[in-house]
Amino acid sequence: MSERKRPVGRRPGDPDVTREAILTAARTAFGGVGFDRATIRAIAADAGVDPALVLHHFGSKQGLFAAAHSLPFDVAALRKTIVQTPIAERGELLARTYLTVFGAEGSPMLSLLRAAATHDEAARMLREFIGAAVLSHADEIAPGPESQLRLATAASHLIGTVIGRVLLGVAPLANATIDELVDLIGPTIQRYLDDPSAR
């Protein structure tokens, strides 16, 4: 799937191919070593282009970071899937999706978390992303009173679990399978999503 391999039908010098190759390399680098230690030079080398071309396309490392994380996946489609799933099944769906998508090595969320830990700008980026992509839809995803607080708490649990599992490598979490974690955590997420006034 890597566009660095220049698939049939695309010209080697195609700007879109080059741009995607740089973004793919950037996500891998930021997710792997964080914002500070990722270098334009190494990202360019991984993408097979000149560092000057990276700056031409994205202006700066920060610009590259923003571009690499602006839409790491189709947020709207994921939200649609969640809303179309019966509420009683959303806890497991959210836990499985989050742990699978964001817990993978090179995940944009890991990259963002690493950056947010030391850069106010990245923290703001992630906070705004969570607000716009997730919390502003809390009424749909977790109907009932305090929907934003319940959804934010569920999200914070999943973020913490990915941090413990991938970033810190805490043994019991790192050694568990996704299925084991979903069995354990899914019911908790479900509890946060369920309307507390309907209990």
Add this chain to the structure above:
Amino acid sequence: MSERKRPVGRRPGDPDVTREAILTAARTAFGGVGFDRATIRAIAADAGVDPALVLHHFGSKQGLFAAAHSLPFDVAALRKTIVQTPIAERGELLARTYLTVFGAEGSPMLSLLRAAATHDEAARMLREFIGAAVLSHADEIAPGPESQLRLATAASHLIGTVIGRVLLGVAPLANATIDELVDLIGPTIQRYLDDPSAR
């Protein structure tokens, strides 16, 4: 309480007073801006000593970091309190203690998390600390099968909540009181601590 104020009965040049003043300043600096951006110079200035004296006592910024976080609080005493509390009350106790102690500005745990996000050495330090201080006592704290996985999951939830509340500043979490969060999260932590084979 600050030892920088040189309490009565201590000589101004007392090495213990100086050492504690440096450690206090270091914890504030690491917790505030992270490992990378904290400087020996600024920490020395905050402690009212010469930077050379900081290096004399701790060797390097990394040595200072290790010393500042080796025992940020009395782990043994906290563990004793938890074990002496009836299991059915431990969920609330853990949630309240964690959110209060580690969620405060300048908390060593925030400092460690910031550092761990970008430095493998700090991630290792935190992982080893969690292993030794928490998980190795899982049988006492959360008796039953899979005690380490259940306790690690509970801890990861609390870490994630502090990250969302303090580090990212996600509004619903940042605006909630500790009591509101304990009401919401305490029962989840309790569920993880309860022996699943006794359900």
